Amino acid sequence: MRDTRIIMGMPITVEVIDAISTETMARVFDLFESVDARFSTYRADSEIMRFNRREITEAHFSDDMKEVFALAHATADESEGFFDVKRADGLIDPSGIVKGWAIKKAAELLDSEGCLNFFVDAGGDIQARGKNEDGEDWRVGIRSPFQMSEIIKVVAPRGAGMATSGSYVRGAHVWNPHVPMDTLSDILSITVIGPDVLEADRFATAAFAMGADGIYFIEGLPGFEAYQVNARGLATQTSNFQDYVIS
């Protein structure tokens, strides 16, 4: 069974190869809806916006909010402050970590229902388990930051989590003669494969914020691999990324 919904402002696709009830499938999407209701900075009544308006304090946090904040603080420490829940406009927004966290919870829900072969994809961040309908490893394409319809790498994460952080907008520099040449070394995207999607997501976010140094940061993290693309169309990969590559 496969279904796609737009939640949290992005397409979320769940495909389960095993037999699964429509009710279980609905619970997976309900989970994303409830995460959106709690963490969305676009909803005035969300817990995060009530916290931002100081209607509630950390003492009132739900267990989910406490968990996400703890993860955000840990990620900030582990990335020397490159991961930051405070936005330029002063708003506290942990959304850089919420997506991976929600996907991980959705995958755990499917695990608990006995599903062995599935993937959950929220806006390009992925947790896949088991095999696809042809009995092969799930095959994930890394989208080109230059051309949205193009795939530049095909990998099999084999149970690991995968997340891409990047900016397609910045790609404009490539064609802009008025922008100095050095911007061509700018990083357009970094795809991280890690122990699970939450780990991949939080370190992809931090690594992207580091610019060209991001790939070295991931190289230094045990259990993580990455593929980084710069504005010249040159990709740099960590030492063992090749182990995941199909083509």
Place this chain on the structure above:
Amino acid sequence: MKFLKRLGLGLGGAAALMAPQAKAGAVLHDGTFDGGTYDAYFGPVSVEITVSGGKVVDAQATQFPDHRRTSVSINRQALPYLKQEVVQAQSARINIISGATLTSRAYIRSLADALALSAK
């Protein structure tokens, strides 16, 4: 700005999804319209569209993240040389696509705003 133009037009469907007020088939008025500024996590994104003859002829990001902090203490001496390659389009079969959404999400919202304004 060839890339932005293509991206903007390509995302038209997604923009329509996110901006019910900009209905499909709505008449777009000629002119230049600024979308709102949205947080793309690494910084603000805002989009400006140009409509001519009722069609979007250009979409430009007037503001985009340029987030850079001073440095990160990475000891490159201790790291091996990392393999590099020129990116190439792949035609192999795939089940799922991984790509960035953070900035593009903010981009779509701003683009949707600009489209809605031009349809008013």
